[in-house]
Amino acid sequence: MEISRRAFIGGSVVAAILGAIGLKMRERRLDTIEEGRDKKVGPLVEGTWKPTGCLGCTSWCAKEAFIVDGRAIKIRANKVSKIHGGHDCPRAHLAIQQVYDPDRIKQPMKRTNPKKGLNEDPGFVPISWDEAMDILADKIMELRKNDETYKFAVFRGRYTNINGLLYSNLPKIIGSPNNISHSSICAEAEKFGPYYTQGYWNYRDYDVENTKYIICWGVDPLCSNRQVSHYLNVFGQLLERGVKIVTIDPKYSNTAAKSHVWMPVKPGQDGALATAMAHVILTEGLWSKEFVGDFKDGQNRFVTGKTVDEELFEENHTFGLVKWWNLELKDRTPEWAEEVCGVDSETIKNVAIEFAKAGPYAMVFMGGGSNMQIRGGYNSMAVHALNGLVGSVDHEGGTLTGRSPRLQSLPKPDDFMDEMAQRNSKKQKIDQRGYKEFPALKDGKSGGGVVTNRVADAILAEDPYKLKVILAYFCNFNYSCPETKRWHEAMAKVDFLAHCVTHYSEMSHFADLLLPSTHHSFEQMSSAAQKANSYTHLWINERLIDPVYDVKNPETEIPWLLGEKLAQKGFTNLLDYLKTYKDPETGKEPTNPLELELYTLKIRTQPIWDPAKYEETGNHGDKFNSWQEFIQKGIWNSAPYQFKKLWSNMPTETGKFEFYSATLKKALESHAEKHKTTVDDILKTCKYEAKGELAFVPHYEEPYMVGSKNDYPFDFIDAKSRLAREGRSANCSWFQEFKDSDPGDIKWGDCIKMNPDDAERLGLKDGDKVKVISPVGEVVTTLKLWEALRPGTVQKTFGQGHWAMGHIAAEDFAKRIPRGSNNNDIMAAEYERLSGSTAFYGSFRVRIEKA
Known part of the structure; x- marks a missing residue:
């Protein structure tokens, strides 16, 4: 190339x-x-x-x-x-x-080589935006001519608060059900446990400033997860005031290095540890009497190995504690867990007791490491249930739901959906969500969630149909999804791909159009919200600099330009719809892309800046007198969080915190009925072992591992980099120069870490070039000996291995030689199917050989 x-x-x-x-x-x-x-x-x-x-x-x-x-x-x-x-x-x-990266895509480009493949030169040549939009509009009009609009899709990676215009409403108007987000390669299994215990499908907030005890479970708050900036600051204060910090993680993470106790659980065995801790809390009589309830006569009957009469226990704000004990917990002793999860029984017991005694001012801070596993859904429930046992749910010093900012919905597209659009937009989505083997039970609904990584298989199999035209933005699934070779094959098969990103990437290599994107921080109007520290903020920015190159905002400018082109070709619905985005202050409709960008932000955030909307939103937080005042300040903060509002008022089937999940029972039974089968059969299809009533309580499942222990003796640990901007940092020299800030990693390169005892047994030494071989692929990297890693495991940090992205990210950009290797090249495409989440942790084995 x-x-x-x-x-x-x-x-x-x-x-x-x-x-x-x-x-x-x-x-x-x-x-x-x-x-x-x-x-x-x-x-x-x-x-x-x-x-x-x-x-x-x-x-x-x-x-x-x-x-x-x-x-x-x-x-x-x-x-x-x-x-x-x-x-x-x-x-x-x-x-x-x-x-300011000179490797950014500078102007629209079109492919001149019709052949697609890793070894094919796309032959990109520069074109104008007018020509680019004309090409894309022709492809969409061809779908409409053939009544195939459902074969159009929008793929989304990161996004801003106005993403609904492009991601949701544009495909509806064209006539497609296919808006596919990155969510299930992010954290859907992490949300599964909180939803099926307390009815909350979202990320949690954690009141760390008022806590006395923190267990960081499968998460590294000083490196990744939500609000790294906040936790980097506050963790030092926690240690100063004597807060006990425990990290449960197979690897010695940044947070583990600052913790009082590190519990190096075996990959995938989080459920054993969680159920054993719950067993200790109950047998020791340390559960929260205020939140959970108590035996009617005050006598603790939770005794190892013995069942309990449900009638003897009276619950307050929870449901099904005794059922959970009888079905799962009564035999889950610390001694049993030690043999299974590799953490000694005394540590398990001591941490469980300390944690419970600190409750309700205690928390389990849960991340994806404990649950984005093939059998991780019940781990997610078991880990989060510990918060329920000690009464820390919605309590000071505990785990909170947080709140979303009061944003206004964008105009509905319904009136601009013709008969074809209405009919075709109701078809099965391309990612196979809701199939028998992919329940994806977001919000309790069969097929309610996305199964991002399954899209590649669906395209290859043309099941449920062949996808022909894709508009993708701020995503690079060819790099970020496990078993990447499937994505290369799938994208080579797609008739037409328009890719809107700042940098040429692995996915871009298969594109027919490259549409250069603005950078969200500087070159476009953007807005996003997040929660932490018991508050929520929403930030907003104007265009701070003139775009460095000939780039457009994918969420507003590109839809407008596309709408104009479609209107020229006889389909006016999209442009007519966009003209309903009227300025809330003047009532004017947009006449160009930049006005659409401005009005869309003003509409979406109007409840934040318009005093006339305050009465509708209740507990408002910061108040402004006008849009101008808001945009100049650039940030809105919510009012303080109100604790205990959810006690006995949770959006579950019982209104309580569910140790026995009536909510999950309803969801599983509904999915089973949809497929004319039983819950037991659904679970078996989804690679779980549970049968009967056990399916509705948090319980231990032996991890499902890809690769036999004999052929692949090492459990593979995927780790996050503290400098990775979601896989997009590698073309920054600062990322490469400071790469060794990830413990054990090396500058300007890539490595896999191994315990010295394992290396000695294999005759390997520090610095050796080694092959990492899995059942689906192999890569070559550098071996680093790392004592802070349990024997039998190897750890590799995600973020290197780009053969695209630019001259710094790649060892040789022109020849497509990557710098280091991509973890996803050797990780199998597997799933936690109940949530739809991709499995990244506790699910894969590899072997290591000298290269």
Whole structure:
């Protein structure tokens, strides 16, 4: 691809030189800039701090960018935020390297080679936006001509608060059911447990500032998960005031290094540890009497091995505790768990007792490590149920639901859906959600959730049909989904792919159109909300700089341009719909893409900035007098969280916190009835072992592992990088230079970590080049010996292995030689099927050989 790639990066060297000159002219000690003044050097730096935000991970922190002569030169936390204050994380600073990266896609490009494949040169050539939209509109009109609009799809990765325009409403108007998000390669199994115990399908907040005891389970808050900026700051305060911190993780994580106790559970065995801890809490009589209830005569009858009469226990705000004991917990002793999960029984007992005694000012902070496993759904329930046992649910110092900001819905598309659109948009979605083997039980509904990684198989099998036209944005499923070779084959099979991203990527290689995207932090209006510290904030930013290249906002500008082209070809519905996005202040309808962007943000956030809407939203938080005041401040903070409002008022079938999940029973029975079978058969199809009533309580399941122990002796641990902006940081030199900030990793390279005892047994030494072989593939990387890893496991950090993305991300960009290797190349496409989540943890084995 050497020639076409030269065309693709045309002007890169010149842009890099000019960029360097521009920065050199104003070079100062930028780390000391505060409110525009350089304290150490002295001279005034002429510039302005402007509010913005970061979508580099799911923390979605509020930021400020320092703008000098129309150029962003520094980024910092927005101290007005009540969820992270003025505290920052390392990721945000990489955004500046991203926006000015000379390897960005600079203008629309079209494919000239009709053949698609890893070894095919796409032959991209530059075109105008007018030609690009004309090509895309022709493809959509062809679908409409043939009554095949359901074969159109929108794929979404990261997004902003206005994503509904492109992601939901555009495909409906065209006539397709296919809006496919990245959610199930993110954390759906993590949401499964909280939903089927307390009716909450979302990420939790954690009141760490008022807690006395934290168990970080399968999560590394100092590295990943939500609100890294907040936790990086507050963890030091927790340690100072004597809060006990425990980390449960097979690897020695950033958080484990700051914890009092590290419990290196065997990968996949989280359910054994969780049920054993619940057993201890009950046999020791340490459950929360206020939240859970008590035996009517006050005598504790939870005795190892003995069943309990349900009539003897009176529950307060929970349901089914005694059922849970009788069905699962009575025999789950710490001694039993030690043999299964690899954590000694005394530690299990001590941590369980300390945790319960600290309750309700105690919490289990749960991440995906404990549940994004093939049999992880019940792990998710068991881990979260510990919060219920000690009464920390919706309690100070415990785990909270948080709240979403009061945003206004965008105009409905219904009136602009013709008969074809109404009919075709009701067809089965391409990801096979709701199939017998993919219940995807989001919000209790069969097929309610997405099964992102299954799309590749569906395309290859043409089941439920052949997908022909895809508009994808802010995603790179060819890199971020396990068993990547399936995605390469699937994208090669798709007739037409338009890919809207900032950087050429592995998915872009199979595209027919490259549509260069704005950078959310600087070049477009953006808005996003997140919760932490018992608050919610919403940040918003204007366009802070002129777009560096000829790029468009995928969520507003591209729909408008596409709408205009479709209207020229006789289909006016999309453009007519977009003209209903009227300015809330003036009533004017948009006449161009930038007006649509502005009005969409104003409509969506109107309950935040318009005093006339405050009465409708109740407990409002920050108040503004106008849109202008809101956009200038750039951030809204909610009112403080109100605790205990959910006690006996939970959106479950019983209204209680369910240790016996009537909510899950209803969902499973509904899915079974849909497929004319039994719940037992559904669970077997989904690779679970439970039968009968056990299916409705949190319980232990032996992990389902891909690869036999004899052929693949090491459990594989996928780890997150503290510098990865969701797999998009690798073309930043700062990412590569500071890559060793991930414990045990190396700069400008890639490695797999192994316990020295295992290496000695295999005759391997530190620094050896090794092959990592799984049942679905192999990669070559560097071996690093790492004592902070339990024997029998190997750990590799996700984030390297790009053969696209740019000259820094790849070892040789022109020849498609990656820097390091991608974990997903060797991970099988497996699922936690009850939630639809992709399995990343506790589900795979590998073997290591010298390369």
